[in-house]
Amino acid sequence: MQDTTEGKRKVQVHTKEKPDLDQLLGEPEKKLAVAGHSITRTDDPGKVTGKLMYGADYPQEGFLHGKILRSPHPHALIKSVDIEKAIELPGVAAVLTGKDVPGRNGFGAILPDQPVICEDKVRYVGDGVALVAAETEEIAHEALSLIRVEYEVLPAVFDPRDALEPDAPKVHEGGNLLSDNKLRKGNVEKGFREADIIMERTYQVPFLEHAYLEPDVTLAVPQRDGTMLVEGPMQAPFTVRRNLAAVLGVPVNRVRVRQIHMGGGFGGKEDSPIDIGCRAAVLANHTGQPVRIALEREEVTLQTCKRHPMIMEVKIGARKDGKLLAFEGVIYDEQGAYAGLGPVIPPAGGSHIHSMVMMPGPYEIPHAKVDAYLCYTNHPYGGAMRGFGAPQVHIAHEQMIDELAGELGLDPFEVRHINAFRLGSATATGQVLDQSVGLLDTLEACAEAFRWKERFGKNEYLNAESSKRRGIGMGMGWYRTSIGTAGDGCGANVYVHEDGSVLLYSGITEMGQGAFTVLPQICAEELGVAMEDVRLVQPDTDQVPESGPTVGSRSTTLMGNAIIMAVRQVKTSILEMASDMLRVPVERLEAKNRLIYDREKPHKSLAFKEVAARCMAMGKRLIGQGWWTPPAASLDPETGQGSPYFVYTYSTHMAEVLVDVETGEVEVTDYVAAFDVGKAINPKALEGQIEGGVAMGLGYALMEEVAMVDGIPQNLNLQDYLIPTTLDMPDVKPIVLEVENKLGPYGAKGIGEMPNIPATPAILNAISDACGGRVRSLPADPERVFMAIREAGGPPER
Amino acid sequence: MNALTLSFTLNGNDVSLEISPNTLLVDLLRDKLRLTGTKVGCREGECGACTVLLDGTPVNSCILPAAKVQGKSLTTIEGLAQKNGQLTEIQEAFMHEGAAQCGFCTPGMIMNSTALLENNPQPNEQEIRQALSGTLCRCTGYRKIVQAVATAGEMKKSQG
Numbered sequence: 001m002q003d004t005t006e007g008k009r010k011v012q013v014h015t016k017e018k019p020d021l022d023q024l025l026g027e028p029e030k031k032l033a034v035a036g037h038s039i040t041r042t043d044d045p046g047k048v049t050g051k052l053m054y055g056a057d058y059p060q061e062g063f064l065h066g067k068i069l070r071s072p073h074p075h076a077l078i079k080s081v082d083i084e085k086a087i088e089l090p091g092v093a094a095v096l097t098g099k100d101v102p103g104r105n106g107f108g109a110i111l112p113d114q115p116v117i118c119e120d121k122v123r124y125v126g127d128g129v130a131l132v133a134a135e136t137e138e139i140a141h142e143a144l145s146l147i148r149v150e151y152e153v154l155p156a157v158f159d160p161r162d163a164l165e166p167d168a169p170k171v172h173e174g175g176n177l178l179s180d181n182k183l184r185k186g187n188v189e190k191g192f193r194e195a196d197i198i199m200e201r202t203y204q205v206p207f208l209e210h211a212y213l214e215p216d217v218t219l220a221v222p223q224r225d226g227t228m229l230v231e232g233p234m235q236a237p238f239t240v241r242r243n244l245a246a247v248l249g250v251p252v253n254r255v256r257v258r259q260i261h262m263g264g265g266f267g268g269k270e271d272s273p274i275d276i277g278c279r280a281a282v283l284a285n286h287t288g289q290p291v292r293i294a295l296e297r298e299e300v301t302l303q304t305c306k307r308h309p310m311i312m313e314v315k316i317g318a319r320k321d322g323k324l325l326a327f328e329g330v331i332y333d334e335q336g337a338y339a340g341l342g343p344v345i346p347p348a349g350g351s352h353i354h355s356m357v358m359m360p361g362p363y364e365i366p367h368a369k370v371d372a373y374l375c376y377t378n379h380p381y382g383g384a385m386r387g388f389g390a391p392q393v394h395i396a397h398e399q400m401i402d403e404l405a406g407e408l409g410l411d412p413f414e415v416r417h418i419n420a421f422r423l424g425s426a427t428a429t430g431q432v433l434d435q436s437v438g439l440l441d442t443l444e445a446c447a448e449a450f451r452w453k454e455r456f457g458k459n460e461y462l463n464a465e466s467s468k469r470r471g472i473g474m475g476m477g478w479y480r481t482s483i484g485t486a487g488d489g490c491g492a493n494v495y496v497h498e499d500g501s502v503l504l505y506s507g508i509t510e511m512g513q514g515a516f517t518v519l520p521q522i523c524a525e526e527l528g529v530a531m532e533d534v535r536l537v538q539p540d541t542d543q544v545p546e547s548g549p550t551v552g553s554r555s556t557t558l559m560g561n562a563i564i565m566a567v568r569q570v571k572t573s574i575l576e577m578a579s580d581m582l583r584v585p586v587e588r589l590e591a592k593n594r595l596i597y598d599r600e601k602p603h604k605s606l607a608f609k610e611v612a613a614r615c616m617a618m619g620k621r622l623i624g625q626g627w628w629t630p631p632a633a634s635l636d637p638e639t640g641q642g643s644p645y646f647v648y649t650y651s652t653h654m655a656e657v658l659v660d661v662e663t664g665e666v667e668v669t670d671y672v673a674a675f676d677v678g679k680a681i682n683p684k685a686l687e688g689q690i691e692g693g694v695a696m697g698l699g700y701a702l703m704e705e706v707a708m709v710d711g712i713p714q715n716l717n718l719q720d721y722l723i724p725t726t727l728d729m730p731d732v733k734p735i736v737l738e739v740e741n742k743l744g745p746y747g748a749k750g751i752g753e754m755p756n757i758p759a760t761p762a763i764l765n766a767i768s769d770a771c772g773g774r775v776r777s778l779p780a781d782p783e784r785v786f787m788a789i790r791e792a793g794g795p796p797e798r
Numbered sequence: 799m800n801a802l803t804l805s806f807t808l809n810g811n812d813v814s815l816e817i818s819p820n821t822l823l824v825d826l827l828r829d830k831l832r833l834t835g836t837k838v839g840c841r842e843g844e845c846g847a848c849t850v851l852l853d854g855t856p857v858n859s860c861i862l863p864a865a866k867v868q869g870k871s872l873t874t875i876e877g878l879a880q881k882n883g884q885l886t887e888i889q890e891a892f893m894h895e896g897a898a899q900c901g902f903c904t905p906g907m908i909m910n911s912t913a914l915l916e917n918n919p920q921p922n923e924q925e926i927r928q929a930l931s932g933t934l935c936r937c938t939g940y941r942k943i944v945q946a947v948a949t950a951g952e953m954k955k956s957q958g
Binding site: 038040041043044045046047048049050051052053054056057059060210211212213214215261262263264265266296297511512513514684685687688690691692693694695696717718719723724725726727729731732 | 828829832833834835836837838839840841842844845847874875876878879885889892893894896898899900901902903904905908923926927928930931932933934935936937938939940941942943944
């Protein structure tokens with residue numbers, strides 16, 4: 001264990017016979033010994049030496065190689081599939097078509113509308129029409145080329161508004177409108193009547209690729225006992241298991257899913273492991289042999305889910321002092337070919353409902369109305385991507401606030417300051433925020449660190465000759481912890497052994513966010529042992545309790561609470577035993593740093609392992625099972641009113657950019673991002689989430705877009721799909737504030753998704769501040785910035 | 799196709815083996831030699847996760863024919879730590895600064911940083927950013943990686 005930030009106050013575990021308890025327990029104000037410290041990540045040694053095994057690193061001997069034949073058409077009927085030549089190729093073990101799926105020929109995280117192998121029809125170019133398993137990758141590729149498919153091409157639809165037209169091609173039988181949701185608070189007409197100013201704008205965002213560096217891989221291995229094991233990088237092992245069982249036509253307990261360390265997920269590896277996992281399992285089931293499907297980068301882009309594109313119409317009414325009175329929004333949310341994680345099918349929330357709930361922003365607005373339409377099209381399907389429908393709508397409301405401030409001649413800081421949520425505010429869904437509301441604190445802390453007041457309104461060209469002009473911008477945001485409206489709950493098991501060592505069973509997965517460090521920290525803290533005493537069991541559905549998916553910025557908070565509950569069961573045994581051994585009442589005992597001692601006479605102490613050994617010898621329970629469910633969520637389907645999530649994280653970002661008004665090129669030169677996180681369990685890991693999130697938000701603002709032509713993604717690899725490099729990123733300065741979440745472990749709430757959300761509008765607002773033009777259809781690449789400057793009547797005067 | 803006998807130095811050891819002439823270096827390392835620390839992210843030399851050092855120079859092993867290492871010295875991420883497990887300053891600094899998140903880019907980042915510090919033991923921030931600009935990371939925003947390289951430079955200096 002290494003404490004990297006708080007060396008001065010580091011709590012040391014003594015090996016001396018008579019420990020110095022004052023030193024051992026740290027300074028009096030320092031209550032936490034393990035949680036709240038920047039402990040080095042448990043998986044770091046494997047990562048810096050190359051020893052940590054990712055899915056593609058597992059030995060391939062004994063595996064057949066699975067491949068997917070994909071549709072070349074975005075929308076077509078399948079007239080025939082001829083597999084005869086392919087199946088005769090030596091080295092081919094199986095060629096499967098739709099009729100070979102043993103159970104349900106459909107998968108999906110919410111709605112199983114995506115065929116494992118399409119039988120009648122294809123709906124996007126990633127759709128699979130046949131599967132091959134062969135002895136080598138090369139043979140599998142050759143087999144694909146020998147399959148003959150006859151299609152009847154159908155008219156296709158590529159825009160969510162077009163999809164709603166009565167004569168639009170139907171992507172699915174039930175029509176193209178997948179979810180239609182409403183939010184109604186107060187009376188927007190009244191709000192607009194009272195307003196001094198009304199503005200209307202439309203903002204548009206494209207498909208985004210997660211671009212996790214590790215391409216997807218899955219291993220399906222039939223077991224001797226007849227069950228099916230599927231392993232791979234994945235965020236949601238239980239969702240994968242549920243789908244596998246249905247597709248194989250067996251009960252859930254006949255399928256075992258093990259998570260392998262992920263090379264990034266960002267929400268994308270919630271859907272994709274279902275997709276390739278089901279396909280590999282069908283091949284493994286058919287052949288009786290282990291099957292491996294490893295996607296190439298191009299296949300990842302073609303086949304897997306994307307961030308939903310949206311067209312967002314906003315109408316806002318305000319008083320001339322900037323007070324918001326009414327907000328009206330319409331969202332055309334493009335789902336693409338399959339339901340993925342988009343739709344609202346109670347109790348499942350889907351990203352669509354989240355977009356609707358968040359659209360009016362973190363502001364107190366008396367009257368709000370949102371109509372949100374989720375539409376099927378013949379594009380790749382939308383899924384979760386770091387923010388689950390929230391980044392898009394933040395791009396709308398945060399730009400709208402700045403456009404409003406500009407029109408009123410006000411400082412956007414002031415407009416945000418008078419409208420921002422504070423304790424007791426009611427959201428657009430009518431939820432009264434009764435705790436842990438640090439939004440204004442983030443606004444003020446960010447402005448102070450950025451020196452907003454001194455800098456605002458002082459834009460200049462770099463110098464008399466330069467075509468580069470400076471600008472600053474801000475973005476504010478909020479994000480839920482938990483999956484809320486979808487119903488949520490999380491389980492953990494904790495086993496203590498006779499030598500004091502601990503096994504922690506959790507189904508929360510590691511994708512780089514640091515869960516495998518933060519969760520043992522919480523376990524060690526609560527149990528009073530050292531970090532290295534706790535071993536986290538790699539998520540395996542045969543071993544760990546249902547924990548839900550690793551999404552929704554829920555892991556630290558929900559799993560943390562479940563761990564604490566599990567630990568407390570074990571601790572009861574431990575403390576009762578220690579009470580007998582020390583002859584001290586249980587209430588006076590404290591467990592910390594591998595010791596159990598009398599708070600009133602700290603020299604009366606026992607080693608934790610001594611007590612654990614005694615418990616074991618005496619037959620006392622050292623197994624704890626925790627289950628934590630957040631307070632009930634609610635959302636009225638007609639009005640969109642209720643409390644969909646139990647707590648929110650808040651944030652303010654400020655950016656400085658340099659815009660070359662002659663070329664449209666943008667450079668982000670300064671950046672401060674402030675957060676109210678409740679409590680930082682591992683401050684350094686949390687900073688890492690912030691810095692990485694800003695990078696993702698910057699990519700969304702300036703360069704990222706899966707370009708589609710006639711339904712076909714054009715930029716399949718990283719040469720054409722650009723993500724930020726070292727040279728694009730400013731030196732991001734994170735500010736972490738802790739406004740306690742009374743329902744979180746040590747006060748914590750979620751952080752994983754929040755950091756990328758306000759980053760995009762902060763940069764877009766800074767661009768507009770610098771160049772006078774505004775890019776309302778992303779990304780703000782040089783061409784679009786150049787055009788925006790032209791539309792604004794040319795570059796600002798010198 | 800005729801097999802080719804390839805002889806080179808791999809992480810300090812002499813290696814000689816038969817390969818097919820169209821084998822790519824990354825496949826030789828990962829599939830045949832089981833050195834899976836070198837990662838594959840794009841197979842077009844864009845992401846840098848497959849970076850290895852050829853006579854000390856960083857190269858993308860996913861687009862380099864294995865035959866090109868004939869007679870040369872190759873270092874992979876597995877070859878950095880000493881036999882006793884002692885890590886290099888860069889590896890230590892990556893852990894200390896929290897520079898790895900998902901870790902998939904980490905081997906490539908560390909190989910590039912190793913080459914940089916060999917040539918420029920005390921690089922400034924801009925030099926570090928320039929040297930690592932061909933290696934993509936989707937998790938960290940690069941700040942802690944850049945800091946780790948600077949810290950490693952300081953560690954090397956103080957250890958003389």
